[in-house]
Amino acid sequence: MKSEMEPLMVQILPDLHRSSSTTYIFTKPKSKPAKAIILLKAASFAITLGLFFLFFTIVLCEYWPSSFRYSVVIDAGSSGTRIHVFRYKIESGKPVFDFGEENYASKKLSPGLSAYADNPDQASVSVTELVEFAKGRIPNGRLKKSDIRLMATAGMRLLEVDVQEQILEVTRRVLRSSGFKFQDEWATVISGSDEGIYAWVVANYAIGSLGGDPLQTTGIVELGGASAQVTFVSSEHVPPEFSRTISYGNVSYTIYSHSFLNYGGQDAAQEKLLESLQNSVANSTGDGIVTDPCTPKGYIYDKKSIQAAGNFSKCRAATFAMLKEGKENCAYEHCSIGSTFTPTSLQGSFLATENFYHTSKFFELEEQDWLSEMILAGTSFCGEEWSNLKVKYPKTKEKYLNGYCFSSAYIISMLHDSLGVPLDDERIKYANKAGEKEIPLDWALGAFILNTPTTISDYGGKSRKMFGFGNETKYKI
Numbered sequence: 001m002k003s004e005m006e007p008l009m010v011q012i013l014p015d016l017h018r019s020s021s022t023t024y025i026f027t028k029p030k031s032k033p034a035k036a037i038i039l040l041k042a043a044s045f046a047i048t049l050g051l052f053f054l055f056f057t058i059v060l061c062e063y064w065p066s067s068f069r070y071s072v073v074i075d076a077g078s079s080g081t082r083i084h085v086f087r088y089k090i091e092s093g094k095p096v097f098d099f100g101e102e103n104y105a106s107k108k109l110s111p112g113l114s115a116y117a118d119n120p121d122q123a124s125v126s127v128t129e130l131v132e133f134a135k136g137r138i139p140n141g142r143l144k145k146s147d148i149r150l151m152a153t154a155g156m157r158l159l160e161v162d163v164q165e166q167i168l169e170v171t172r173r174v175l176r177s178s179g180f181k182f183q184d185e186w187a188t189v190i191s192g193s194d195e196g197i198y199a200w201v202v203a204n205y206a207i208g209s210l211g212g213d214p215l216q217t218t219g220i221v222e223l224g225g226a227s228a229q230v231t232f233v234s235s236e237h238v239p240p241e242f243s244r245t246i247s248y249g250n251v252s253y254t255i256y257s258h259s260f261l262n263y264g265g266q267d268a269a270q271e272k273l274l275e276s277l278q279n280s281v282a283n284s285t286g287d288g289i290v291t292d293p294c295t296p297k298g299y300i301y302d303k304k305s306i307q308a309a310g311n312f313s314k315c316r317a318a319t320f321a322m323l324k325e326g327k328e329n330c331a332y333e334h335c336s337i338g339s340t341f342t343p344t345s346l347q348g349s350f351l352a353t354e355n356f357y358h359t360s361k362f363f364e365l366e367e368q369d370w371l372s373e374m375i376l377a378g379t380s381f382c383g384e385e386w387s388n389l390k391v392k393y394p395k396t397k398e399k400y401l402n403g404y405c406f407s408s409a410y411i412i413s414m415l416h417d418s419l420g421v422p423l424d425d426e427r428i429k430y431a432n433k434a435g436e437k438e439i440p441l442d443w444a445l446g447a448f449i450l451n452t453p454t455t456i457s458d459y460g461g462k463s464r465k466m467f468g469f470g471n472e473t474k475y476k477i
């Protein structure tokens with residue numbers, strides 16, 4: 001086949017070992033550019049196109065008002081600090097929440113902020129790491145439009161106010177420079193009743209009862225690490241210091257909400273019980289050794305003066321006595337725990353969360369009759385040797401394993417002996433998720449729902465608040 005290309009004469013220097021010089025003929029392509037140049041042009045075009053595409057993608061992500069919005073809540077709890085990153089949409093002027101994994105992520109770091117009481121500056125390390133986690137989930141261009149809030153709970157409430165403030169100021173420094181939308185007052189220690197309300201909101205949002213008949217809503221009992229919350233709609237008279245108001249649509253909810261600090265949470269309560277055992281000679285075996293009925297026999301404490309003597313019914317009686325402390329000072333028509341007002345009975349359905357859930361799951365209790373089952377399971381567990389329990393439950397963290405004798409007895413003495421919940425009450429169930437979409441019953445999600453700016457004006461409509469709460473009706477939701 002005739003080459004269509006002009007011959008290109010190239011003289012190759014004679015090979016010294018060869019008799020004559022050799023001429024190779026390379027054909028130079030005619031007027032058409034060589035294949036290589038075409039390829040070069042195509043490649044440079046593709047690269048240019050790619051760079052343009054990349055540039056516009058970056059510009060669009062940075063500045064184009066994406067239909068997604070983001071919000072971040074940091075839950076600074078006693079046993080750890082966890083960050084919750086939310087993505088949501090606005091549809092016909094209303095936020096559409098979705099807590100599925102593509103729109104919600106969280107990360108927990110231990111210990112909690114209250115562990116830095118002696119060295120507040122160290123609190124910045126965990127908050128910084130958590131903020132970086134959140135930034136990895138949000139386009140850079142959206143950061144300054146995305147709220148970030150830090151809400152500390154019982155662990156911090158137990159610190160002196162000046163220490164709380166020192167630690168909060170450290171977290172504010174991190175959040176101010178995070179690139180998120182932040183105001184100093186968004187890093188606070190929230191009240192226990194706020195924590196309870198937030199948990200109540202996410203539970204009823206998940207179940208779909210938010211906006212319905214108040215007496216059809218679901219109450220929350222939450223056993224945290226350093227506090228316990230009881231939150232529900234009561235048709236009884238509730239003194240204003242225990243009453244919070246939520247209005248949703250044209251429905252107003254008057255909610256009893258109280259957080260039992262210190263002895264309320266499981267970890268703090270177990271600590272308090274050991275202290276009270278040490279103070280009461282009655283439990284000593286005469287040689288100054290105190291016996292602890294809430295820890296399985298054979299468990300070795302740091303302190304030598306305590307001896308584990310696991311016994312469910314004695315532990316139940318000891319924790320019931322602790323919950324009754326101060327009841328003689330009750331200044332209300334009814335106090336179930338200490339001198340704190342509680343309605344005469346828990347009204348309506350309830351979800352029992354956090355340690356109620358962890359303990360029931362550990363004992364693999366059925367939903368039905370879980371309280372009666374708790375007594376059987378706790379009686380057996382408390383009576384076992386610690387060494388046997390470690391063999392029986394090799395995968396369970398010892399810090400949790402060591403708490404189940406106490407928590408099983410405490411749950412009964414709190415819910416049944418103190419708050420009057422019948423052992424066969426079908427209205428109260430343990431859970432850590434709710435609703436068809438199995439939304440996590442984490443108060444931080446309730447805080448996000450209530451704090452999401454749902455004023456239409458934020459999205460181009462007329463200004464109208466939709467969520468909000470306080471101890472008086474502030475907003476029409």
Ligand SMILES: Nc1nc2c(ncn2[C@@H]2O[C@H](COP(=O)(O)OP(=O)(O)OP(=O)(O)O)[C@@H](O)[C@H]2O)c(=O)[nH]1
Pocket residue numbers: 076077078079080112153154155223224225226227265266267354355358359400
């Ligand atoms: N058994 C068990 N307990 C757990 C587990 N995860 C958390 N807990 C305990 O559950 C309790 C409540 O959990 P969190 O709400 O995370 O505790 P927290 O927020 O650090 O404590 P608060 O500040 O009182 O709310 C704490 O006593 C934790 O130690 C678990 O997987 N198993």
Ligand SMILES: [Ca+2]
Pocket residue numbers: 077078153224225
């Ligand atoms: Ca908590």
